[in-house]
Amino acid sequence: MSSLQAMELFVGAVREGSFSAAGRRAGLSPASVARHVAALEARMGVQLLNRTSRSLALTEAGQEYYARLEQILQDIKEAEGAATALQSTPRGSLRVHSRMMFGMRVVTPLIPEFQARYPELRVELRLSERPAQLSEQEFDIELRIGAPPDSQFKQRLLLRSERIMVASPGYLAARPAIATPRDLLAHRCLTYWNGPEDVVWRFLRDGAVEELPIPSRFTTNNGEVLRQLAIAGHGIAMLDDYTVQRDLRAGRLARVLPQWQATNTSFGSGIYAVFHQTRLPAKTRAFLDFLAEALPRVMAGGGEVELG
Structure with missing residues (x-):
């Protein structure tokens, strides 16, 4: 039996006035209760109870210990209740990390709807182009574009997406x-910066993959910058489909080589949630379920949500 259980038996014996009554509440024999209380006294090196055949009486040390222990056990009970409530009811702080463009154009407009459903939740959304350090417990969820390589974390595919090439109708x-990927070499390509290595775009058609080094005249680490320059007629950009759906429908952009699958990373892209626990807190589960329901709706409506 743990020390905490022995403490609970001691408090129960004092409240009930006997080992027998305390034993009935705990489902133990009087002798078992007496033995655990005696072990508690032996561990502490102090007598807590004066025992007679008919009653129990607290010693001076026992009175001091009982007064403090009763409050401690109540605090523990309240702490357990609070932790259980967090596990079962979405409340507290939810820390989310997302890539900038997805966070700004898709996640941010969905936050008011999410918090209207869960008014006791505080959401902290951080945006950057660098992957979050989940191992440092800084975030509850990270939203990633593409399959995460981190096997030590749990992951959930929220939405399938693909990268497409776009340019303004005026530029084209x-x-x-442009009939084949190699025709791009005669064009101004706007690229996403992934480091000092050369930019390579990959194309897939009929099971054959073609890799093409792209001589870029402009590069950036922000997808929104690429989108705006493409709309302005500055060149061809490769972007995630959900970021340009409205632009395509409005005629601000047109697809380039739509008969080819294209990527600057790997094929089979999607939006993934990455998180720690197998047994998720209610706040994390609520956000995951909300995104799984909301993202397909967003895509069907054009890839973005309007705030307000």
Whole structure:
């Protein structure tokens, strides 16, 4: 039996006035209760109870110990209740990390709806182009574009997506036609910066993959910058489909080589949630379920949500 259980038996014996009554409450024999209380006294090296055949009486040390222990046990009970409530009811602080463009254009507009459903939740959303350090317990959830390589974390696919090439209709009308990936070499390509290595775009069609080093005249680590420059007619950009759905529908952008699958990372892309626990707190589970329901709706509506 743990020390905590022995403490609970001691408090129960004092409240009930006997080992027998305390034993009935705990489902133990009087002798077992007496033995555990005696072990508690032996561990502490102090007598807590004066025992007679008919009654129990606290010693001076026992009175001091009982007064403090009763409050401690009540605090423990309240702490357990609070922890259980957090596990079962979405409340507290939820820390989310996302890539900038996805966070700004998709996640941020969904936050008011999410918090209207769960008014006791405080959401902390941080945006950056660097992966979060989940191992440092800084975030509850990270939203990633593409399958995460981190096997030590749990992951959930929220939405399948793909990367597509786009340019403004004006740019395409003024430039040579593009029928194959190699035709891109005669065009101004706007690229995403992934480090000092050369930019390589990959193309897939009929099971064959073609890799093409792209001579870029402009590079950035922000997808929104690429989108704006593409709309302005500055060149061809490769972007996630959900970020340009409305632009395509409005005619601000047009697809380039739509018959090819394209990527600057790996094929089979998607939006993933990465998190720690197998047994999720209610706040984390609520956000995951909300995104799984909301993201397909967002995509069906054009890839973005309007705030307000």
